[in-house]
Amino acid sequence: MVPVSPLPQQPVAVFDSGVGGLTVLHELLVSLPTEDYLYLGDTARLPYGDRTQQELRDFSVEIADHLLEAGAKLLVVACNSASAAALDTIEAHLEARRVQVDVIGVISPATQLAVAGSRSGRIGLLATPATIASGAYARAVRAADRHVQLESVACPGLASIIEAGSSFDERGRVRGYCAPLRAAQVDQVILGCTHYPLIAPMLQRIVGRGVTLVTSGAGVARSVERALAARELLNPRSQEGEYRFQCTGDVELFQALGTRFLQMPLGEVAHVELAAAVTA
Amino acid sequence: MVPVSPLPQQPVAVFDSGVGGLTVLHELLVSLPTEDYLYLGDTARLPYGDRTQQELRDFSVEIADHLLEAGAKLLVVACNSASAAALDTIEAHLEARRVQVDVIGVISPATQLAVAGSRSGRIGLLATPATIASGAYARAVRAADRHVQLESVACPGLASIIEAGSSFDERGRVRGYCAPLRAAQVDQVILGCTHYPLIAPMLQRIVGRGVTLVTSGAGVARSVERALAARELLNPRSQEGEYRFQCTGDVELFQALGTRFLQMPLGEVAHVELAAAVTA
Numbered sequence: 152m153v154p155v156s157p158l159p160q161q162p163v164a165v166f167d168s169g170v171g172g173l174t175v176l177h178e179l180l181v182s183l184p185t186e187d188y189l190y191l192g193d194t195a196r197l198p199y200g201d202r203t204q205q206e207l208r209d210f211s212v213e214i215a216d217h218l219l220e221a222g223a224k225l226l227v228v229a230c231n232s233a234s235a236a237a238l239d240t241i242e243a244h245l246e247a248r249r250v251q252v253d254v255i256g257v258i259s260p261a262t263q264l265a266v267a268g269s270r271s272g273r274i275g276l277l278a279t280p281a282t283i284a285s286g287a288y289a290r291a292v293r294a295a296d297r298h299v300q301l302e303s304v305a306c307p308g309l310a311s312i313i314e315a316g317s318s319f320d321e322r323g324r325v326r327g328y329c330a331p332l333r334a335a336q337v338d339q340v341i342l343g344c345t346h347y348p349l350i351a352p353m354l355q356r357i358v359g360r361g362v363t364l365v366t367s368g369a370g371v372a373r374s375v376e377r378a379l380a381a382r383e384l385l386n387p388r389s390q391e392g393e394y395r396f397q398c399t400g401d402v403e404l405f406q407a408l409g410t411r412f413l414q415m416p417l418g419e420v421a422h423v424e425l426a427a428a429v430t431a
Numbered sequence: 432m433v434p435v436s437p438l439p440q441q442p443v444a445v446f447d448s449g450v451g452g453l454t455v456l457h458e459l460l461v462s463l464p465t466e467d468y469l470y471l472g473d474t475a476r477l478p479y480g481d482r483t484q485q486e487l488r489d490f491s492v493e494i495a496d497h498l499l500e501a502g503a504k505l506l507v508v509a510c511n512s513a514s515a516a517a518l519d520t521i522e523a524h525l526e527a528r529r530v531q532v533d534v535i536g537v538i539s540p541a542t543q544l545a546v547a548g549s550r551s552g553r554i555g556l557l558a559t560p561a562t563i564a565s566g567a568y569a570r571a572v573r574a575a576d577r578h579v580q581l582e583s584v585a586c587p588g589l590a591s592i593i594e595a596g597s598s599f600d601e602r603g604r605v606r607g608y609c610a611p612l613r614a615a616q617v618d619q620v621i622l623g624c625t626h627y628p629l630i631a632p633m634l635q636r637i638v639g640r641g642v643t644l645v646t647s648g649a650g651v652a653r654s655v656e657r658a659l660a661a662r663e664l665l666n667p668r669s670q671e672g673e674y675r676f677q678c679t680g681d682v683e684l685f686q687a688l689g690t691r692f693l694q695m696p697l698g699e700v701a702h703v704e705l706a707a708a709v710t711a
Contacts, residue, residue, distance in 0.1 A: 177632060182640045319696050352457060352694040360462045360652075372640075414632040416599050 156251045157224035159384050162187035162395070163375065164223030166214050168197040170405065171310065171345030172229030173412040175257065176394075178368030179227070182376055183385075187392040189221055191423070192409075194400030198310070199232040200281040211237035212244045213425050219250060224384050227371060228256040231278060231343050235287035253378040257345065260370025262291035265339040266299050268363055273300045275332035275362075277354075278343030280305040288343060302335040304328050310346040314408065318350045325350065329357045341365045349412065396420040436531045437504035439664050442467035442675070443655065444503030446494050448477035450685065451590065451625030452509030453692040455537065456674075458648030459507070462656055463665075467672040469501055471703070472689075474680030478590070479512040480561040491517035492524045493705050499530060504664050507651060508536040511558060511623050515567035533658040537625065540650025542571035545619040546579050548643055553580045555612035555642075557634075558623030560585040568623060582615040584608050590626040594688065598630045605630065609637045621645045629692065676700045 163183070165176050169192050176190055191214060193199075199207060211233050215226055226241065228234045234256030241254045265274045276288050283305045292301045306328045312321050332340055340362055342348055348366045355364060379385045386392065394417075398405040402420045409417045443463070445456050449472045456470055471494060473479075479487060491513050495506055506521065508514045514536030521534050545554045556568050563585040572581045586608045592601050612620055620642055622628055628646045635644060659665045666672065674697075678685040682700045689697045 177636070180636045184636065184639065319690070319694075322695075350694075356457070356460045356464065356695075359464065410599070414599075414630075415602075415636075 155249065157222075157384060159224070159386050160187075161222045161224035162189045162392075163225050163227065163379075164189045164191070164218035164221065165227040165229050166191040166193065166218065166233075167230040167345060168193050168199040168232070170314070170408045170412045172227075173409055174345050174348040174366065175227065175229035175368040175371050177413055178366070178372040179375060180394075182372035183379075184391050185388050186386045188394045189218065189223060190394065190396050191218060192396075192398040192400075192405055193425070194398045194405055195425075196399065199230055200279040200310070202232070204236045204285075207233050207236035208240040211241050215241050215244060215254070217423070217425060219245075219252065223252065225252060225375060225378060226254045227375060228254065229345055229367070229371070231257055231282040231345065231367070232285075234258045235282055235285035251382070253382070255371060255374050255378060257367035257371055258287050258291050258343075260374045261341050261343070261365055261367040262288060262295055264370040265341050265365045266292060266295040268365065269299060269337075269339045271336065271338045272296075272298060273302065273335055273337045275335065275337035275340040276301060276303045276343050277306050277309075277328060277332075277340060277347060278303070279310060280307050282343055288341065300335070302332055302337055304331050306344070310344050313346045313349050318353060322353065325353060326357055329354065332358060332362075337362065339363050339365055342367070394418075397423045399423055399425055435529060437502075437664060439504070439666050440467075440668075441502045441504035442469045442672075443505050443507065443659075444469045444471070444498035444501065445507040445509045446471040446473065446498065446513075447510040447625060448472065448479040448512070449474050450594070450688045450692045452507075453689055454625050454628040454646065455507065455509035455648040455651050457693055458646070458652040459655060460674075462652035463659075464671050465668050466666050468674045469498065469503060470674065470676050471498060472676075472678040472680075472685055473705070474678045474685055475705075476679065479510055480559040480590070482512070484516045484565075487513050487516035488520040491521050495521050495524060495534070497703070497705060499525075499532065503532065505532060505655060505658060506534045507655060508534065509625055509647070509651070511537055511562040511625065511647070512565075514538045515562055515565035531662070533662070535651060535654050535658060537647035537651055538567050538571050538623075540654045541621050541623070541645050541647040542568060542575055544650040545621050545643075545645045546572060546575040548645065549579060549617075549619045551616065551618045552578060553582065553615055553617045555615065555617035555620040556581060556583045556623050557586050557589075557608060557612075557620060557627060558583070559590060560587050562623055568621065580615075582612055582617055584611050586624070590624050593626045593629050598633060602633065605633060606637055609634065612638060612642075617642065619643050619645055622647070674698075677703045679703055679705055
């Protein structure tokens, strides 16, 4: 088998269990506006936070194959649960297929930004219980700097609250999640779930001016830019690229929610059937 | 007459023609969460952009008196049109009344942030036609550094588009407003209308990663903090302060729009009658 190398005019592919990864796509659009993008939300099987590690690996490999088939030149795993469980698996799978496509998750870029930005050496993490339980952020922080302390707070239900648009009514709960971060006097807080940037203003008011909120998206955008540049895969065109959206579940729901998450109308959303999704 | 000095436990007052100034209040809540706030939206007389300079001075003095009556220890003019037209007038009025209360507008703090942050010496301004016509930003930029070039773009109708929530449909128009800024290769863009921060994500995608969007709010928050500290008027309490909202027009409309602008429910909004507003 000859290694397969992608071309600069192929799209960057981004996937998540739902619409949350659109906050990552937003940052990519800011940094790399001339690229084409293909976004897939695996809405038929969300939330990923409730899935086993093996399920997440199977889903991720299946989606990776689908996106490569659609011509992806780089894969962004814009989901914390899938990044924690399946990043190595996807990379091994691509290597076995001899496909020279980089895979970028959300955990390492966000961790590096937070660690690099911290003066106190104390950083905080807000994430789903599954992401915290995976230990992926704790490992990433240790790998970046073993002298940095990580204060992790599991926020059960917060992603659903944000998706339902009821975060205003749940301020007490959000404040409760932030209390351990304030007590630990962290100076960086990683938003370890792609839904959380939507309530960044509320979180900033709770944690105060001296604390930097670190979203995955900005770090991912830097990593994607470096990865494409290293392989000479940056799209050389000067006008803006095109965006395509796919989901495995309800198309209209995805359109409505997605417009709010991306702050931009999505246009047409294509429904795709993934083999395992049908039986999941 | 003995000079009247306010006390630390009195509220900070913020006023605007409508809900736009709530984006400034948000930044104050981030920086100074233990203060009490009183916000007034002069919604019966908006938009201020269509008013004469004399009207804006009359309205501003009247509102200043009302807010002092309500116990304000500092006044924030969270409106670009009123800041441009009436800041000096309000200060002279307070001095004549021998009231030792600082007045902080939005133009100088935002200009200083943009000038200080610019490496290229080229900064951009998006604002209402009235604000641009006042020349206030051009004067503030010259005062800060006469070697800095200012590229000003009047954006007729943009505040209304944002208030109506239809900015998604008007992307072409927004892109057109940004075209001169891109051509001038500015590295800072002042959002010279308090409505514009609501479409910051869209603007950031259009101007790109290398351009910093400067909102009035962050600069105002710094100025307020310094002013209160200088007069030893920072509220010494440790728990969060309280917020009160008043408007001169429709209370329910203000509540609905305001919740979106502040990303927080406003709670009760009081209707107030200002003498001149009744006949305006």
